[in-house]
Amino acid sequence: MKKRILVVDDESKFRDIIRIFLENEGYSVDEATSGTDALNKLYEHNYSLVLLDVTMPEMDGWHVCRRIKDDSSIPVIMITARETEYEKLFGFQLGIDDYITKPFSPSEMVARVKVVLRRICNTPNHEKNTLKIGGLKINNLSKKVYLEDNELVITPKEFNLLMFFAQNPNIAYSRDQILNKVWGYDFIGDLRTVDTHIKQLRSKLGKSKNYISTIWGYGYKFNAES
Numbered sequence: 001m002k003k004r005i006l007v008v009d010d011e012s013k014f015r016d017i018i019r020i021f022l023e024n025e026g027y028s029v030d031e032a033t034s035g036t037d038a039l040n041k042l043y044e045h046n047y048s049l050v051l052l053d054v055t056m057p058e059m060d061g062w063h064v065c066r067r068i069k070d071d072s073s074i075p076v077i078m079i080t081a082r083e084t085e086y087e088k089l090f091g092f093q094l095g096i097d098d099y100i101t102k103p104f105s106p107s108e109m110v111a112r113v114k115v116v117l118r119r120i121c122n123t124p125n126h127e128k129n130t131l132k133i134g135g136l137k138i139n140n141l142s143k144k145v146y147l148e149d150n151e152l153v154i155t156p157k158e159f160n161l162l163m164f165f166a167q168n169p170n171i172a173y174s175r176d177q178i179l180n181k182v183w184g185y186d187f188i189g190d191l192r193t194v195d196t197h198i199k200q201l202r203s204k205l206g207k208s209k210n211y212i213s214t215i216w217g218y219g220y221k222f223n224a225e226s
Contacts, residue, residue, distance in 0.1 A: 035059030
């Protein structure tokens, strides 16, 4: 399966250059024109890496990076027009993986992407980050889920929901509790969001959908024995 990369920049010429060179190296590339667009795509798709411009209108790259790192361990390479010591330190405190400074060499950009992806793949303690329950394998480092050794294609929010359940097996949680634990207390939405994501997750689990059982009139429970 091709590694999927999200390129976030409000300037189309830079997105085009990055996309062309990455696609020539065999990567699948999606583009986002703003921070909001990027976050929407991140909630809908699984990405191996994000290339993220710092300077964008409405929501800058730092804010987007903070949101990414709060929700996942997806590696982030920041694209910046200036590379001051303060900016580098700030970025690394947020958890970014590398910098590319404009104007940049496309070949150097590709090389940096390869280095970061290789480093992530070779990170030790892979097994320590893998939660195994029956035929399910949930890797909290790569954010990948396998069922009977077949990878499931799930969104970041579906992953967070499944991980929450798997880390808290055989406990009944109300919809409100799940919403607060997985989406956060500041989430603006309703309880149907939980039901919708549970339905999608069960659909992807197929014959193993009974891992998640409904507690009628209350909420849901993850069955570790399934």
